Amino acid sequence: MTPLIFAATCDLAGKVRGKAFPAADLEKRLARGVGWTPTNVQITCFDVIAETRFGALGDLLLVPDRAAHAPAEFGDRSERFMLGDILTLEGAPWELCSRSLLKAALARLHRAAGVRLVAAFEHEFQFLDGAGAVGESYARGGFEARRAFCETLTAQIEAAGLRPDTIMKEYGVDQYEVTIGPEEGVRAADAAVMVRELARSTARSLGQRVTFTPIRDPASVGNGVHIHMSFVDDNGAPATHDPAGPSGMSALTASFAAGVLRHLDAIIALTAPSAISCLRLTPHRWSAAYNNLGFRDREASLRVCPTTSRDPDAVARQFNIEYRAADAAASPYLALAAIVHAGTQGVEEALAAPAPTEEDLSLLSPEALAARGFVRLPQSLQAALDRMAEDPHVAAWFPPIFAPTYRAHKTAELAHVAQMDVAARCRAYEAVY
Numbered sequence: 001m002t003p004l005i006f007a008a009t010c011d012l013a014g015k016v017r018g019k020a021f022p023a024a025d026l027e028k029r030l031a032r033g034v035g036w037t038p039t040n041v042q043i044t045c046f047d048v049i050a051e052t053r054f055g056a057l058g059d060l061l062l063v064p065d066r067a068a069h070a071p072a073e074f075g076d077r078s079e080r081f082m083l084g085d086i087l088t089l090e091g092a093p094w095e096l097c098s099r100s101l102l103k104a105a106l107a108r109l110h111r112a113a114g115v116r117l118v119a120a121f122e123h124e125f126q127f128l129d130g131a132g133a134v135g136e137s138y139a140r141g142g143f144e145a146r147r148a149f150c151e152t153l154t155a156q157i158e159a160a161g162l163r164p165d166t167i168m169k170e171y172g173v174d175q176y177e178v179t180i181g182p183e184e185g186v187r188a189a190d191a192a193v194m195v196r197e198l199a200r201s202t203a204r205s206l207g208q209r210v211t212f213t214p215i216r217d218p219a220s221v222g223n224g225v226h227i228h229m230s231f232v233d234d235n236g237a238p239a240t241h242d243p244a245g246p247s248g249m250s251a252l253t254a255s256f257a258a259g260v261l262r263h264l265d266a267i268i269a270l271t272a273p274s275a276i277s278c279l280r281l282t283p284h285r286w287s288a289a290y291n292n293l294g295f296r297d298r299e300a301s302l303r304v305c306p307t308t309s310r311d312p313d314a315v316a317r318q319f320n321i322e323y324r325a326a327d328a329a330a331s332p333y334l335a336l337a338a339i340v341h342a343g344t345q346g347v348e349e350a351l352a353a354p355a356p357t358e359e360d361l362s363l364l365s366p367e368a369l370a371a372r373g374f375v376r377l378p379q380s381l382q383a384a385l386d387r388m389a390e391d392p393h394v395a396a397w398f399p400p401i402f403a404p405t406y407r408a409h410k411t412a413e414l415a416h417v418a419q420m421d422v423a424a425r426c427r428a429y430e431a432v433y
Contacts (some may be wrong), residue, residue: 003022003023006019006081010083034062035061036059037058038060038096045329048412051412053405062087085100096399099189102333106186119189120179121227122177123178124170150176153202156202157195164180172222173220186333212327214433223327229320231252240252240253240319241319258354263391269384271327272325272384278379281377288324288377291374291375294357301377303324305322337397
């Protein structure tokens with residue numbers, strides 16, 4: 001048997017696609033990549049090719065990154081893959097490469113504030129082959145039922161050079177959550193993709209199936225992706241916390257948070273981008289429904305997280321903010337790029353810190369919400385795409401080709417599920433994520 005390595009990109013649909021090559025050719029592929037086709041960017045999550053300006057024309061290179069290698073080994077079976085960048089034949093980043101778009105956003109943040117982003121993604125997912133035992137939310141019994149999976153996945157996360165944190169039985173039916181330690185820059189999004197793929201690989205190795213779909217049943221809980229963020233300067237010193245700042249935020253963090261919240265309803269199309277994502281983004285789901293900041297509040301779209309130390313230096317390093325309006329239908333690269341661009345916009349404009357909410361915003365009238373600068377997040381993907389188009393900043397953050405290409409991609413996705421009822425839509429997304 002010839003060992004193969006899968007060179008991969010996480011595309012506009014949040015799907016991991018690519019080509020495999022013999023492991024013996026690794027050095028050659030690290031230098032020259034594998035051939036790639038521009039129109040591949042318009043393959044939706046349902047394997048429908050959206051309207052494309054490229055047609056059958058053009059050639060690109062998908063170049064794996066040695067630093068983004070996930071060597072998943074299961075006994076005598078391997079599922080090794082490497083994430084990478086899509087480049088032109090001349091070696092420049094392709095304008096629609098999600099990983100390159102994140103790199104550009106991170107570079108903008110550094111230019112604006114002289115800091116680097118540190119981030120970690122929390123993932124919720126569900127098993128598709130379980131009986132759904134009652135009474136096992138957060139329980140030891142629920143964990144023990146999947147101990148083999150949890151221990152195998154943890155070992156694979158370690159083998160990929162990542163730092164396992166926790167894994168547990170969550171609240172929903174056959175729902176679990178896995179968290180890892182923070183990583184810097186693009187590595188944080190690489191890690192998010194790796195964790196999802198390693199979870200799927202682990203399930204396959206045990207004859208099981210998992211789904212990261214945003215929501216399986218509208219009457220139950222959804223599966224969120226929570227993105228924790230902090231900042232360090234070029235010397236590695238923490239730059240997120242100021243004990244005298246609002247809710248403990250430094251001036252940088254406050255302006256970043258203000259930018260995210262100002263543009264939140266416009267970036268939902270990139271962070272929670274499926275036709276069923278809006279079913280999860282509703283009040284009283286411990287999710288996100290408004291563009292509000294919360295202080296240790298899991299109903300807020302952006303949350304100031306607690307710290308667990310009394311040592312000032314440790315507090316400064318632990319202190320972080322959490323973006324909660326995301327799910328795994330999004331490419332981690334695009335989701336993080338959108339958040340970083342929105343936050344950096346706030347930094348560049350020196351926006352003032354938003355006041356944290358301490359109430360149920362769903363009880364306020366539209367007039368009261370508007371008076372305080374709150375908006376209800378889009379309640380459909382089409383509405384999210386429209387708000388993205390209406391925000392002039394969002395289009396300016398990305399290359400000119402990006403916004404129309406992304407809208408065409410998502411329009412085709414919507415067309416695919418247009419005649420389905422809600423239950424059928426949920427089943428369709430459950431199958432592809």
